[in-house]
Each structure stands twice: as C-alpha cells, then as structure tokens.
Amino acid sequence: MTTRPGARPSAARRDGAADARPGRAPELLVLLCSTLASLAAVAQPLVLGRTLDLLLRGADAGRWLALSAGLLIGEILLDSLTSLFTGRCTAGWTASIRSRALTGLLRSAPERARPFSPGDVGTRLTLNAADAGGAPAARAALAASLVTPVGALTALAVVDLWVTACVLTGLPALALVLRTFARDSGASVAAYQHTQSQIASRLLEALDGTATIAAAGTVDRERARVLAPLAELAVLGRRMWALHGRALARSGVLVPLLTLAATAVGGLRLASGALSVGDLLAVCRSAQLTAGVGGAASLLGAIVRGRKARERTLALERMPALEYGTRSLPPDGTGDLELRGVRVVRDGRDVLRADGVRVPGGSTAAVVGRGGAGKSVLAAVAGRLIDPDEGQVLLDGVRLGRLTRQALRTEVAFAFERPALGDGSVADAVAAGPRPVSRADIREAARAAGADGFVRRLPHGYDTPLPAAPLSGGEHQRLGLARAFAHAGRLLIMDDATSSLDTATEHEVDRALRRSVRPGTRLIVAHRPSVADRADLVIWLEDGRVRAVGPHRELWRLAGYRAVFGAAGTGTAAPRAGSARLPEPEEVRP
Numbered sequence: 257m258t259t260r261p262g263a264r265p266s267a268a269r270r271d272g273a274a275d276a277r278p279g280r281a282p283e284l285l286v287l288l289c290s291t292l293a294s295l296a297a298v299a300q301p302l303v304l305g306r307t308l309d310l311l312l313r314g315a316d317a318g319r320w321l322a323l324s325a326g327l328l329i330g331e332i333l334l335d336s337l338t339s340l341f342t343g344r345c346t347a348g349w350t351a352s353i354r355s356r357a358l359t360g361l362l363r364s365a366p367e368r369a370r371p372f373s374p375g376d377v378g379t380r381l382t383l384n385a386a387d388a389g390g391a392p393a394a395r396a397a398l399a400a401s402l403v404t405p406v407g408a409l410t411a412l413a414v415v416d417l418w419v420t421a422c423v424l425t426g427l428p429a430l431a432l433v434l435r436t437f438a439r440d441s442g443a444s445v446a447a448y449q450h451t452q453s454q455i456a457s458r459l460l461e462a463l464d465g466t467a468t469i470a471a472a473g474t475v476d477r478e479r480a481r482v483l484a485p486l487a488e489l490a491v492l493g494r495r496m497w498a499l500h501g502r503a504l505a506r507s508g509v510l511v512p513l514l515t516l517a518a519t520a521v522g523g524l525r526l527a528s529g530a531l532s533v534g535d536l537l538a539v540c541r542s543a544q545l546t547a548g549v550g551g552a553a554s555l556l557g558a559i560v561r562g563r564k565a566r567e568r569t570l571a572l573e574r575m576p577a578l579e580y581g582t583r584s585l586p587p588d589g590t591g592d593l594e595l596r597g598v599r600v601v602r603d604g605r606d607v608l609r610a611d612g613v614r615v616p617g618g619s620t621a622a623v624v625g626r627g628g629a630g631k632s633v634l635a636a637v638a639g640r641l642i643d644p645d646e647g648q649v650l651l652d653g654v655r656l657g658r659l660t661r662q663a664l665r666t667e668v669a670f671a672f673e674r675p676a677l678g679d680g681s682v683a684d685a686v687a688a689g690p691r692p693v694s695r696a697d698i699r700e701a702a703r704a705a706g707a708d709g710f711v712r713r714l715p716h717g718y719d720t721p722l723p724a725a726p727l728s729g730g731e732h733q734r735l736g737l738a739r740a741f742a743h744a745g746r747l748l749i750m751d752d753a754t755s756s757l758d759t760a761t762e763h764e765v766d767r768a769l770r771r772s773v774r775p776g777t778r779l780i781v782a783h784r785p786s787v788a789d790r791a792d793l794v795i796w797l798e799d800g801r802v803r804a805v806g807p808h809r810e811l812w813r814l815a816g817y818r819a820v821f822g823a824a825g826t827g828t829a830a831p832r833a834g835s836a837r838l839p840e841p842e843e844v845r846p
Contacts, residue, residue, distance in 0.1 A: 300324065309534035342393040365641060375455075580664065585663055607633050608797075621778065621793050624795070624796055638749060640656040669689075679721070682714065689739065697742055759784070
C-alpha cells in the first residue's frame with residue numbers, strides 16, 4: 257500500500273538515498289583549504305610587521321621575508337584549491353539532489369504528483385537543485401571565513417589590547433547586520449522561487465498548446481498570461497537585491513570605520529612608544545581582517561537561497577513511495593481481475609466506488625462512461641498505479657499490494673493515450689519494459705499495433721532515433737501500443753490508447769490483439785460503441801460509481817447507456833442469444 261505522508265521511508269529507500277549522496281569529502285576539502293587560507297591571511301600581518309621592524313633596525317630579515325613570501329604564495333594556492341573543490345562539491349551535490357528528487361518523484365504513485373505542475377517540477381529539478389547544491393560548499397566557506405576574524409582578533413590581542421578593545425566595540429553592529437539580512441531574506445527568496453516556478457509552468461503549458469494558440473489567434477493574450485507573474489518576480493528580485501545591498505552597504509561603512517578607529521588607536525599607541533612601526537602595520541591589517549566578518553553576507557545569502565531551494569527539492573524526494581510485497585502470482589492463473597469494496601477519494605469526494613466487479617481471466621472488458629466518470633481512475637487502480645483508499649484489487653486471487661515489483665510490472669502492462677517513448681531508437685522505445693524482448697518480438701508487436709509499415713519507411717527503420725522520426729499523433733500512439741503488446745502479461749490495460757487511431761486501424765489493432773498478442777485479460781477504456789461491442793463485457797461508470805456490468809448489447813437497451821455515446825432515440829441493438837435481462841437504471845445496485 258502507499259506510504260502515508262509523514263511515515264518513515266523503508267530501509268531500502270533510505271539506503272538508496274544515502275548511496276546517491278556525494279559524501280562529505282568535497283565539503284571537508286573546501287573547509288580545510290579555506291581554513292588554511294584564512295590562517296595564512298591572519299599570520300601574514302604579524303610576519304610582515306616583524307619583517308618591517310627588522311629591516312628598520314638593519315637586522316637580517318631574510319628568513320622572515322621568505323616566510324612572508326611563502327605565506328602569500330600558499331594563500332594564493334589554497335584559494336585556487338578552494339575554488340576547485342567548491343566546483344566539485346557543488347556539482348556533486350547538485351547531481352545528487354536532482355537524482356534523489358527525480359527518484360522520489362518516479363517511485364511515488366502518479367497520483368501523488370498531481371499537485372506539482374510540469375513547470376514547477378522542472379524548476380525544482382534545475383534552478384532549485386543548483387541553488388541547493390551550492391549550499392554545502394557555502395556553509396564550509398562560511399565556517400572557514402569565521403576563522404579569519406577570530407584569528408585576526410586573537411592576533412590583535414597578542415599585539416595590543418587597547419586596539420583589540422576598540423575593534424570589539426564595533427563587532428556587535430556587524431553581527432546585527434548579518435542577522436537582520438539572514439532573517440529578512442528567507443521569505444523573499446522563498447517567494448521568488450515560487451514565482452519562478454509559476455512562470456515555468458505557464459510557459460510549458462503554452463509550448464504544449466502552440467498549435468491551438470496560433471489557430472485561435474491568442475498569441476498576445478497567451479504571452480501576457482505567461483509573463484503576468486514577471487512583474488511580481490521583478491519586485492521580489494529588487495527586494496532581494498535591496499536586502500543584499502543594504503547588508504553590504506552597512507558592512508561597507510562599518511568596516512572602514514572600524515579600521516580607521518583601530519588605526520587611530522594604534523597611531524596613538526605608536527606615539528606613546530607602546531607599539532613599533534611593524535606592530536602598527538600588523539594592527540591595521542589585523543583590524544581590517546577582523547572587521548571583514550561583514551563580507552560573509554554573500555555566503556550567507558547563498559546559504560539562505562540553498563536552504564529554501566532544498567525545501568522545494570525535498571518535497572519531491574520525500575513523496576510517499578509505492579510499496580511492494582513479497583508474493584508472486586500463481587503459475588496457472590489466467591488473469592482473473594476482481595475489485596472488492598474499492599473506494600478512491602480525492603479532495604473529500606468519491607471519484608470511484610466499485611464492489612464485486614469481476615473480469616474473468618482471458619476476457620476483454622470495456623470501461624465506459626462520460627468524462628469525469630472515473631474511467632482512468634479505475635484503470636489506474638486495476639493496474640496498481642495508485643492504491644485505493646479502501647478495498648482490495650485482486651489478480652488471480654492475490655492482492656496487488658502483496659506482489660513484488662517484478663511480479664506486478666511483468667504481468668500488468670499499460671498503454672496510454674500519450675505514451676512517453678524516450679529519445680532512443682524506435683526499437684528501444686518498443687523494447688523498454690520489465691523484461692528483455694527480442695528483435696523478432698519487437699517487430700511482431702509493431703505489426704500487431706499497426707506500426708510496422710510506417711516504421712520500415714523511416715530512414716533507418718527500427719534503428720531510427722525517435723527525435724529524428726517525424727511521427728504523427730496516431731503513429732506515436734501505435735508505438736506505445738506496440739510496447740504494451742511486447743510486454744503484455746496476464747493483464748493488459750489500455751487507457752484511451754486508441755483515441756488517435758481511425759476506426760479501420762482500431763479494428764485491425766483489435767483483431768491483432770486477439771490473435772497475435774499473448775492471451776490474457778484486457779481492460780480497455782473506451783469511447784466508441786464499436787470498441788464496447790467487441791468486448792466480452794462492459795463496466796459502465798457514472799459519477800464515479802459502477803452503474804452496471806454486462807454485455808454491450810444488453811446495456812444498449814438503456815437510454816442512459818446510449819447517452820454515454822451520444823446516441824438518442826429508442827432503437828436498440830439486437831441482444832445476443834441467451835443473454836440475461838439487465839435491470840433498468842433504478843434497479844441497478846449503486
């Protein structure tokens with residue numbers, strides 16, 4: 257059954273998530289190199305001051321000059337290594353976050369992804385993942401950046417306590433600047449990222465409907481709709497930069513003031529003979545490094561952005577996974593499908609109720625009903641793309657939730673109205689599935705789906721890359737059917753999978769399905785009476801409830817059933833011999 261929100265993920269899932277992490281090594285290397293570079297920067301003023309004093313006294317300062325040069329070169333090299341490891345750390349964490357978020361999305365039941373639009377998902381996996389991936393290196397750099405003011409303050413205390421006291425009086429003001437920046441920027445960053453996803457969602461919707469937009473002549477209106485949140489994005493962006501700018505400006509004023517005050521106190525101490533010229537040099541430089549804590553605003557901003565972005569990627573990563581059992585199907589089963597007390601609820605409303613619905617193994621059942629009657633929900637429940645909120649779905653007497661992933665996906669195949677074929681070759685698209693299929697099986701399935709003819713006319717036949725194959729909607733759909741036929745097991749579910757086919761082709765596909773595809777149970781979401789008529793039985797849905805189950809010709813007597821297909825009048829198709837009388841609508845059990 258589906259994991260409930262807030263439940264702890266399974267051990268396998270936790271282990272899989274842990275394996276995808278890049279580890280702490282890159283982050284620790286950033287911290288180590290940044291810390292060593294900070295220590296070199298702190299030590300340099302003391303060494304320079306000592307060197308200057310020796311030179312002024314005419315003493316030998318060769319070793320101190322060499323040490324000063326070594327510290328300078330070391331700082332440069334360490335900064336270079338910090339940049340290198342920062343890039344590696346950011347790239348590794350970004351890839352890890354994207355992989356784990358995508359894995360969480362794909363492991364979950366498709367129903368759980370409904371709150372996330374394609375544009376929102378794309379934003380979370382690209383921009384947000386990149387921001388979140390930069391946070392670990394920024395945290396390491398921020399931690400190392402604190403070494404500089406602390407070390408410089410310690411060096412100041414060693415040289416002169418009066419200058420140290422002067423600098424300490426200004427540090428609380430710098431800390432307040434950083435605290436205010438971190439507090440105020442969090443909400444702005446979250447709102448900015450949310451508005452970005454809105455624009456991305458609207459843009460993808462527009463790209464998906466370009467033909468409709470062009471035909472309707474609504475280009476200007478659609479452009480205005482897509483870009484409507486841009487004004488809000490600009491306001492939020494200006495607010496973010498204003499917060500960042502104010503933090504930098506305030507620290508930019510405080511740092512020179514603190515440095516100037518330290519220099520003035522140091523000058524007075526020099527005049528009194530308490531400090532040497534070298535000490536004054538060390539004091540001025542150390543005071544500047546101590547006040548440099550205000551420069552942490554940029555790193556703090558990156559951390560705030562990364563934290564908010566990580567919250568958005570975690571929403572995908574922590575989506576409840578569809579759990580599987582340990583059972584297999586009995587080897588002698590024929591695909592007997594049964595729904596017992598099934599209930600599916602969305603937003604507090606029943607979208608499907610089905611009890612005592614049975615499709616005998618090897619038979620074909622058509623699912624019919626008006627738009628929104630629950631046809632696709634029933635198909636998804638029957639193939640366990642989603643779990644019902646109540647009730648059980650059994651295949652050959654085994655609850656679907658107790659089957660292993662391999663057993664379920666090997667024996668239950670789907671064909672959809674808009675199949676996702678990927679970007680490999682045509683053969684790869686048909687072969688993609690839970691078990692390997694041969695080249696002969698691929699061609700046989702394509703012939704059954706009516707796809708072999710147009711595939712052979714492609715530049716490289718079955719080896720033609722899909723992006724280079726000019727496929728129509730019907731051809732695209734037929735390749736999806738071919739893939740389902742190649743992997744058909746005990747149960748084949750076709751959710752509006754022939755909607756783009758003409759009637760003659762659909763009839764040929766139906767005939768091939770009965771003769772060429774592995775025998776099993778078929779559940780077909782149908783919109784045409786011809787499809788329902790060729791089925792062994794029909795499941796008629798109305799407002800999410802099973803109105804009746806029976807042969808098409810028996811159901812055709814009912815005016816409500818005929819109205820599903822837009823048929824009027826009282827004419828009925830001749831019932832098959834020996835068929836039982838079906839109750840009138842008011843007699844049908846809800």
